Amino acid sequence: MKPYYILFLLLLSQFPFFAVSYHDYADALSKSIMFFEGQRSGYLPADQRLAWRGNSGLGDGWMVSQDLTGGYYDAGDNVKFNFPMAFTTTMLAWSVVEFGECMPPAELRNALVAIRWATDYLLKTVSQPNRIFVQVGDPISDHNCWERPEDMDTARTVYTVDAPNPASDVAGETAAALAASSIAFRSSDPGYAETLFRTATRVFEFADSYRGAYSDNSNIRDGVCPFYCDFDGYQDELLWGASWLRRASQDNSYLDYLQNNGKTLGADDNINEFGWDNKHAGLNVLVSKEVLESSMYSLQSYRASADSFMCTLIPESSSYHIEFTPGGLIYRPGGSNLQHATTISFLLLVYANYLERSSQTVNCGEVSISPSKLRQIAQRQVNYILGENPKGMSYMVGYSNLYPQRIHHRGSSLPSTKDHPQVIGCKEGSTYFNSSDPNPNILVGAIVGGPGEDDDYEDDRADFRKSEPTTYINAPFVGVLAYFVANPNP
Template identity: 65%
Template sequence: MAPRPPPIHRLCVRILLVSFVAAHRLVPPCSGSFYDFPFPAAGKRHDYRDALAKSILFFEGQRSGRLPPGQRASWRGDSGVSDGAAAGVDLEGGYYDAGDNVKFGFPMAFTTTMLAWSVIEFGDSMPRDERRHAAAAVRWATDYLLKTLAHPGVIFLQDHDCWERPEDMDTERTVYNVSAGRPGSDIAGETAAALAAASMVFRDDDPGYAETLLASARKAFEYADTYKGAYSDDPDLRAGGCPFYCDFNGYQDELLWGAAWLRRASKDDTFLQYIQNNGKTLGAEDSSNEFGWDNKHAGLNVLVSKEFIEGKVLSLQSYKEFADNFICTLIPESSSPHITYTPGGMLYKPGGSNMQHVTSISFLLLTYAKYLSKSSHTVNCGDISIGPVTLQRQAKRLIIC
């Protein structure tokens, strides 16, 4: 069975800065072949700043737990304040996944990673207030993720399914966890990535909190690498998480993804060596034109290639090549087999919730363009060479579509 279509708050995180950045960078208008279809009529402009503000505000509407005094979504009230009580732990907080009040650690951690990555790469382009609200959205998630790691040898991932107002919930809140006996390298690796990425968001404004996040990320990664396995291979966890949140793609990408973010956040050569030594066995070169909560390979390659592009770690050249291969599948003029587009120019993949692919891939296009723009590197797609302007243009076209 196909994975559950991602609820809207995971889509918002991936579109969060894409639209704003595309609109506020100097991106030439589309022209030529594939790009010859209409932009909005003259005088009609997309209000990207307003879209950005609403995307961040949406997170406040998804908050679980006791709401803070500065809560702007005033129509929401406290909910889920006793989450975790059934297992004798405190799991208050975090975000609901959708209207059924699920809190599930794996996709929530990916949401956190992507939101943090957005702030890291493009936060300087945001209005000051929105940058502050985005950091608060990251912290609401990381405060919860820290709780899931608070008990040695166990990582909690809560699940529940109840279609009602969260303020009115009176049914049992089921609690699941992974441990040495039933490993979950996927959830632990993604949690490590989320906490490591978030540590960079708070490094300047709250260095103590940033250090706590980074230390917890190391702890989560150590668990992921020591007790290898996918959480959905366990019968009890499979019953609670599947068919919607099974790990369809395996846990190997989350190990590399977690190590890559720990390398980025800590500059620790231990994680660089991990990436170099385990890339092949953990599937870094796996070809895929997908990037989302279950498949991190494309994002991993874009992230890791940054050090090679900057000329700092030449041994990571293969990750640049893997990232290029991914990018070439997105360029219609490329001779590589590429992803399908609708007649109007929208990236299309079969299955539910197509926008999850559009938004996440747009983000990678803009991020890779940013890395390339600070170097002489391009993307080699057979007989054509692609530069950062083309990647920016493609991302903007996808957003406007």
């Protein structure tokens, strides 16, 4: 090995911030999709790759005489919260719709399997007309235990909303998830795609007919709040659901809905957020496709809002105000910061594609922003998450040689049933939670909440805001990584 190269490696070891910018995006993509297998509830298939997981939640739904097995645990606990699960599903499907052609064939198949694990469950939750099952599991009793999903003996309470009580947010997001997924499955399984779309239209009618937030229903509020309350209103989910039904069908009735209801449902509020509770920025980007690629100028206000959002990320723009950490990570107060970095990166790449295909740019006052500039911002976020940061740490579990070892996740932190067949009771798991030992089971591909505003991160499973992985952090990152697998140097 040449001396100057040895010196270069020594410098890297002393200053991890200056890590090599090359990343194995294909490996990260594979791991990011595999993560969802670690979050599965229900009967696990024979080809389950994270073999330390076992069957769980097999009685879900029995109290209401329904089969509600399946779906995903959204984070490090054992509750199935449908609001964030449906958003996760939408983002996985959108990842395939926009970037599926960038995925290696095996990973595209794995991504579709991950989507179907969710949609099969979501179909069960809306199988009855004018009724939606919005959650399985009592979060209070669940959060008072530290136990494996395979052992859980806490109440599997089923939370239900029946018309005329409202659930516009969860139903609207579920409609979006099913409609987006119908596009993802259209070529590989047209029959299943048709079932998803047909169900999406019915669920959207329920969402729109009985308007209101699901967490305002007194019979379920104590179970869904403060965990996944609707904090930002249900209106965005109605527009979001309609926009995905329009994308899936090209039906003009949904175009009319977006035109006629945009103002009353807050589309002009120009809220610069995107996540499980607030769909505004994503909605504006999605609808902008109609303006940019199909000259649907009646929807111009959505495109203007999408442009405005992009300008907040551009330092040269007069409207720039999104915060970044000293190391370059997008930062928003409130914890679990990487959910913002992954969703915003996703929107940057999607919007860049829409702009490029229509030979347009973003006008930020005196500054014109090209698609390549948007992609560069996204790639900086991706590289930060994968290890190009002041701590030199990958925030994706199992990627690179330095990653979080003590994540806030019950199944990962407790011995598997393979290694410890005896039941570990509700409070017996506390010994493992309080231990400083690394988690015995590697939740491959999990992206933790990540560092705070100062780029600092302590590998501590008790700090759930920073150390807990969630499905809705990973889902948009699947699409982001897929893009960079095919375009590592945009």
